[in-house]
Amino acid sequence: MTGPVGPTGLVDLHMHSTASDGSRAPADVVRAAKRASLVAIALTDHDTVSGLPEARQVGDELGVRVINGVELSAVEGDSETHLLGLHLSDTTVLERGLADLRDMRGRRAARIVELLQSQGVQVTLDDVMLQAGTGAIGRPHVARALVADGWAVDVRDAFDRYLGAGRPAYVAKDQLGMREAIAMVHAAGGLAVLAHPGSSATRERLEALRALGVDGVEVKHPSHSPQDTARIRSLAEQLGLLLSGGSDWHGAGDGPRTIGMMQVPMEWLTRQDERVEALRRVPAA
Ligand code: AMP
Ligand code: ZN
Ligand code: FE
Ligand code: FE
Secondary structure: OOOOOOOOOEEEOOEOOOOOOOOOOHHHHHHHHHHOOOOEEEEOOEOOOOOHHHHHHHHHHHOOEEEEEEEEEEEEOOEEEEEEEEOOOOHHHHHHHHHHHHHHHHHHHHHHHHHHHHOOOOOOHHHHHHHHOOOOOOHHHHHHHHHHOOOOOOHHHHHHHHHOOOOOOOOOOOOEEHHHHHHHHHHOOOEEEEOOOHHHOOHHHHHHHHHHOOOEEEEEOOOOOHHHHHHHHHHHHHHOOEEEEOOOEOOOOOOOOOOOOOOEEHHHHHHHHHHHHHHHHOOOO
C-alpha cells in the first residue's frame, strides 16, 4: 500500500459532523480538512456511522483519506469513558448495537427536557429535535435549543447551568461496559482507541485497559495539557499501545478548537494501518 518511504503530512483522527453533535455536514468536514491541508481524517461521530458514506465520497473527490470511525461512551466503575473505534471495515455488524444506543439517547433527551420543564425552563423536545435534525441526539443539541430560546448565553453556559454532571437537568447515559464497547469495535474490524484520557491515564489504568483489548490511546487532544500529552505518549510507547490524536472538532461554535490543530503526524496513522493489516491477516478467533 505505502511505498518504502511512507507518506508524510498531518492527519486528524477525531471529529464530529451533523451525523451526531457536530455543526457541519460530513461533506463540509472533509472540505474543511482539505483546506487545512490534512492528508487523512477519521470521522468519529457519537454512536453512529451514518455520516461515513458522504464523507468518504467527498474524500475520494478531494483526495483526502477518510477513515471509518465512531466514538462510543462506556462506563468503567462509575465514570464515563469515551472509546474511539477507528478503521472500521464492517459497519453493518455495528449498526444494530448503535441503533440501540441512539434509541437510548432519544429517551434520555426526553427525560432531560422533563427535568428542564420541572425547573420552569420552557424548552420542548421539538426545540431539541430541531437542533439535532437526523443526527444522534446529545446534550449539545439541548444546549443549542436553550441558547436559541434565550435560556443560556452560549453552549458552555447551558452546560454550566443545566446539563453538566451534577447540574439540575443532568441525566447520565445508560451505557455500555468498556468490555462490550471494545468488543463492538473489534467485531467491526476496527481498532479500539481510548479517547482523551487526560490525567486519568495512569500506568495501572492503561495496563488494565490493554488487558481488556484496547489497542491504542489518544495522546494528542485539545483537553490534554502538555504534561499529560508527554506522559501519555511515553506510557503508550512503553505498553505497546498505538498512538492517536485529533482535534475533536465539532465545527463552528466550537470555541478555540480548529480542524487539524493537534498536528498529528501521518506516521502515527501508518502504525495504525500496519496493525490493522496484521489483524486482517489473522482470522478473528
Ligand atoms: P452526550 O454524549 O450527550 O453526553 O454529550 C457529550 C458532548 O457534549 C461531548 O462530546 C462534548 O461535545 C459536549 N460537552 C460536554 N461537556 C461540555 C461543556 N461543559 N461545554 C460544552 N460542551 C460540552
Ligand atoms: Zn460531541
Ligand atoms: Fe469524547
Ligand atoms: Fe468527540
